[in-house]
Amino acid sequence: MNKIDFTHLPNHVAIIMDGNGRWAKKIGRKRAFGHENGTKSVRECIDQSIKLGIKNLTLFVFSTENWNRPKIEVNALMDLLVYSLDKERASLIDNGIKLNVVGNLEALKNKPKSKLESIIDVTKNNNKLNLNLAISYGSKQEIVNAIREVSNKVKNNIISVKNIDENIINEHLYTRNLPNVDLLIRTGGEKRVSNFLLWQIAYAEMYFTDILWPDFKKEDFLHALQDYQKRERRFGKII
Numbered sequence: 001m002n003k004i005d006f007t008h009l010p011n012h013v014a015i016i017m018d019g020n021g022r023w024a025k026k027i028g029r030k031r032a033f034g035h036e037n038g039t040k041s042v043r044e045c046i047d048q049s050i051k052l053g054i055k056n057l058t059l060f061v062f063s064t065e066n067w068n069r070p071k072i073e074v075n076a077l078m079d080l081l082v083y084s085l086d087k088e089r090a091s092l093i094d095n096g097i098k099l100n101v102v103g104n105l106e107a108l109k110n111k112p113k114s115k116l117e118s119i120i121d122v123t124k125n126n127n128k129l130n131l132n133l134a135i136s137y138g139s140k141q142e143i144v145n146a147i148r149e150v151s152n153k154v155k156n157n158i159i160s161v162k163n164i165d166e167n168i169i170n171e172h173l174y175t176r177n178l179p180n181v182d183l184l185i186r187t188g189g190e191k192r193v194s195n196f197l198l199w200q201i202a203y204a205e206m207y208f209t210d211i212l213w214p215d216f217k218k219e220d221f222l223h224a225l226q227d228y229q230k231r232e233r234r235f236g237k238i239i
Helices: 020-026 031-052 064-068 071-094 110-122 139-155 166-170 218-229
Strands: 012-016 056-063 097-102 129-137 183-186 205-208
Touching: 020 031, 031 056, 031 071, 031 129, 031 218, 056 064, 056 071, 064 071, 064 129, 071 097, 071 110, 097 110, 139 166, 183 218, 205 218
Parallel strands: 012 056, 012 183, 056 129, 097 129, 183 205
Antiparallel strands: none
C-alpha cells in the first residue's frame, strides 16, 4: 500500500456505515450482532483520523427512516448507543475528541439523549477531532427545518430576503459549525447517498466499497484516503 500524503488529507470525512445486518446474516447471527461488531470499525476509523490529523469525522449512525425498523432492532440500536457511549467516554476525553450530534436529538428517549448530552458537554472544549454522530438524521428534513427557521426570521424582520445566501442556509443546518464534506465513504456495496448530508456533500469526492461495515478496517480507511488523494478537485473550475 502506498503511503499517505499528509499534506493532502480531507478536512472532513463522512461515512455511511452500511452492511451490519448483511454481515450478521452471512454468519447466521442476528442483526444486532452485526451492529455490535460494527463498533470495532468505528474505533479504527476514529483512531486513524486522530493519528493522521483529520479534524472532522461524521458517521451516519441512525436515520429518520430507521425509526420504521422493527421495534426490537431499534431498541437494540439505542441500547448499543448507550453502552458504547459509556464504554468510550474516558477515551473520548483522553484523546481530545469533541462529540457532536447531527440530527433531531429530541426524538431520542431519555437515556440515550441524556448520555449524549452529558458527553457533548464534557468534551465541548476538546479540539483534536470533531466526531459527529448523525442520529435521527435525514437531510431533506434538515433542509426543510432550515427553510422554516429562515422563513420565520424573515417574517419577524430578523433576516431580509435579499440577504439570504448559502451562508444563511448553513447557519440553520444541524452542521452549522462544520466545514463541507471532502470525502464521503459508503460501505456495503450500495452506490447511493440515502438522504445523508445532501447540502454538505455538494462537492465531496465519493468512495464506494463492497466491504461490509464490520469488515471495514484501518487498511480500508487508508485505501479510501489514498483514492481521495488521486482525485483532482476542480469545484466546477478548469485547472
